[in-house]
Amino acid sequence: MQQHESLYRVSYADTDKMGRVYYANYLVICERARTEFLRDVGYPYRRMETEGFFFPVRQCSVRYFGWAEYDDLLVCRSSISRMRHATLTIATEISRSGEDKTLVVGEVELACVNADGKPPVLPEALREAVKGYVKG
Amino acid sequence: MQQHESLYRVSYADTDKMGRVYYANYLVICERARTEFLRDVGYPYRRMETEGFFFPVRQCSVRYFGWAEYDDLLVCRSSISRMRHATLTIATEISRSGEDKTLVVGEVELACVNADGKPPVLPEALREAVKGYVKG
Amino acid sequence: MQQHESLYRVSYADTDKMGRVYYANYLVICERARTEFLRDVGYPYRRMETEGFFFPVRQCSVRYFGWAEYDDLLVCRSSISRMRHATLTIATEISRSGEDKTLVVGEVELACVNADGKPPVLPEALREAVKGYVKG
Amino acid sequence: MQQHESLYRVSYADTDKMGRVYYANYLVICERARTEFLRDVGYPYRRMETEGFFFPVRQCSVRYFGWAEYDDLLVCRSSISRMRHATLTIATEISRSGEDKTLVVGEVELACVNADGKPPVLPEALREAVKGYVKG
Numbered sequence: 001m002q003q004h005e006s007l008y009r010v011s012y013a014d015t016d017k018m019g020r021v022y023y024a025n026y027l028v029i030c031e032r033a034r035t036e037f038l039r040d041v042g043y044p045y046r047r048m049e050t051e052g053f054f055f056p057v058r059q060c061s062v063r064y065f066g067w068a069e070y071d072d073l074l075v076c077r078s079s080i081s082r083m084r085h086a087t088l089t090i091a092t093e094i095s096r097s098g099e100d101k102t103l104v105v106g107e108v109e110l111a112c113v114n115a116d117g118k119p120p121v122l123p124e125a126l127r128e129a130v131k132g133y134v135k136g
Numbered sequence: 137m138q139q140h141e142s143l144y145r146v147s148y149a150d151t152d153k154m155g156r157v158y159y160a161n162y163l164v165i166c167e168r169a170r171t172e173f174l175r176d177v178g179y180p181y182r183r184m185e186t187e188g189f190f191f192p193v194r195q196c197s198v199r200y201f202g203w204a205e206y207d208d209l210l211v212c213r214s215s216i217s218r219m220r221h222a223t224l225t226i227a228t229e230i231s232r233s234g235e236d237k238t239l240v241v242g243e244v245e246l247a248c249v250n251a252d253g254k255p256p257v258l259p260e261a262l263r264e265a266v267k268g269y270v271k272g
Numbered sequence: 273m274q275q276h277e278s279l280y281r282v283s284y285a286d287t288d289k290m291g292r293v294y295y296a297n298y299l300v301i302c303e304r305a306r307t308e309f310l311r312d313v314g315y316p317y318r319r320m321e322t323e324g325f326f327f328p329v330r331q332c333s334v335r336y337f338g339w340a341e342y343d344d345l346l347v348c349r350s351s352i353s354r355m356r357h358a359t360l361t362i363a364t365e366i367s368r369s370g371e372d373k374t375l376v377v378g379e380v381e382l383a384c385v386n387a388d389g390k391p392p393v394l395p396e397a398l399r400e401a402v403k404g405y406v407k408g
Numbered sequence: 409m410q411q412h413e414s415l416y417r418v419s420y421a422d423t424d425k426m427g428r429v430y431y432a433n434y435l436v437i438c439e440r441a442r443t444e445f446l447r448d449v450g451y452p453y454r455r456m457e458t459e460g461f462f463f464p465v466r467q468c469s470v471r472y473f474g475w476a477e478y479d480d481l482l483v484c485r486s487s488i489s490r491m492r493h494a495t496l497t498i499a500t501e502i503s504r505s506g507e508d509k510t511l512v513v514g515e516v517e518l519a520c521v522n523a524d525g526k527p528p529v530l531p532e533a534l535r536e537a538v539k540g541y542v543k544g
Binding site: 154159160161164165190193194196197198199200203245 | 426436462472494
């Protein structure tokens with residue numbers, strides 16, 4: 001199983017008065033990571049929207065094992081933890097660049113919705129494109 | 137000249153690692169304050185959008201004389217610092233509830249834009265509704 | 273079992289290009305709701321920090337059954353879904369004011385951490401203060 | 409006069425219901441741009457804080473000539489529009505990658521503050537490092 005990697009630099013805006021990234025902002029980082037993931041496998045999210053597919057979030061969860069601080073360079077490793085008929089669950093593991101320890105894991109379940117009202121189903125080509133990233 | 141008053145409670149999300157409200161977030165507080173201002177004079181922004189008027193921001197400025205901290209209850213005093221043919225500039229002075237000192241002043245120039253392509257102009261009734269709040 | 277209620281007005285800043293509240297921002301709304309909850313039972317979070325207690329988030333999850341839009345007035349109903357030796361899990365149900373349908377449920381597990389390095393444990397008085405809000 | 413260039417990819421979180429970057433979020437983009445600017449001239453902001461220098465924002469302004477949308481790749485060109493004894497004003501021009509049109513210009517005046525209470529003054533070496541970027 002492969003993981004997609006992208007980088008993120010923590011800004012001042014991301015932090016809170018504890019001096020760490022505010023708990024909800026890891027979900028913003030996860031959004032960036034999965035956008036790059038989908039772009040790199042050939043499915044830019046923007047284009048999917050243009051083609052009438054939307055991927056609203058059905059549920060998400062975040063587990064915090066550590067924390068990131070201002071100016072940290074983070075590595076985001078994304079993979080598919082579950083692929084169903086009409087949903088895709090993307091897990092993103094966040095760690096500091098050059099360190100092993102996983103700081104935060106976010107999991108986001110996206111539902112596929114078609115603007116034209118057809119019964120929603122993950123586009124076959126998308127399914128194909130990400131299959132190397134599906135967790136064992 | 138009147139000022140419109142609204143309250144805002146600083147959340148953890150608003151703060152940054154300095155332990156204060158992050159500089160850009162005062163503009164979010166100003167947005168909330170002017171929304172309440174327009175609602176209270178009878179022009180809920182949501183309804184204006186429904187009627188085809190949009191008010192994109194043309195320019196804004198913020199001056200920082202102090203800072204707000206987590207859990208502070210803020211008073212936002214809004215008034216019109218300039219009203220032109222097709223623009224409205226709303227100034228919002230932010231202070232801590234029960235204190236005189238102004239912490240931050242935000243000024244936001246909104247342009248009136250009509251969705252139907254007519255030459256933009258501030259609706260006369262809006263002009264009338266806010267005239268008691270125009271400075272000097 | 274009681275639920276604590278607080279209100280929240282959706283701002284423009286909360287929304288995204290889908291015209292709805294951005295998925296991570298519900299966690300900011302949950303933070304506001306639990307702050308008001310703790311304040312109202314006599315445990316302002318700010319004071320707990322002053323007294324050397326911190327409550328970092330260990331994990332959280334959000335389920336989305338609907339969505340909130342710009343200018344919606346939301347009701348946030350908070351209760352304790354689990355209370356352990358050193359952790360507190362607060363569930364917040366978010367719906368539109370005057371409507372029954374639950375739009376979003378956020379659950380946040382807070383760990384109690386003492387700044388002085390003593391083994392962390394929920395303060396007994398806090399435990400007492402929230403016990404009427406513990407779920408079944 | 410040189411300009412420092414950095415890139416920024418617009419996320420879903422940055423947008424609002426108009427489908428564009430929310431007006432306050434350009435200031436977050438400016439913060440990222442000036443952080444990279446200072447890093448690249450040898451003055452990482454994080455290190456300056458460690459050495460006891462802080463740079464709170466005294467005032468800022470943003471002018472909007474256009475707007476950025478979801479997934480746009482932005483180029484941020486930063487330079488010094490004013491350098492005084494104890495303040496530094498950084499201007500950041502934001503445009504879409506590959507396009508000439510400037511969408512937004514943010515100007516942020518930073519005051520230099522020493523944690524040790526000495527009269528604030530811009531570190532001489534910082535002054536030296538950025539002098540090639542001072543406007544006309």
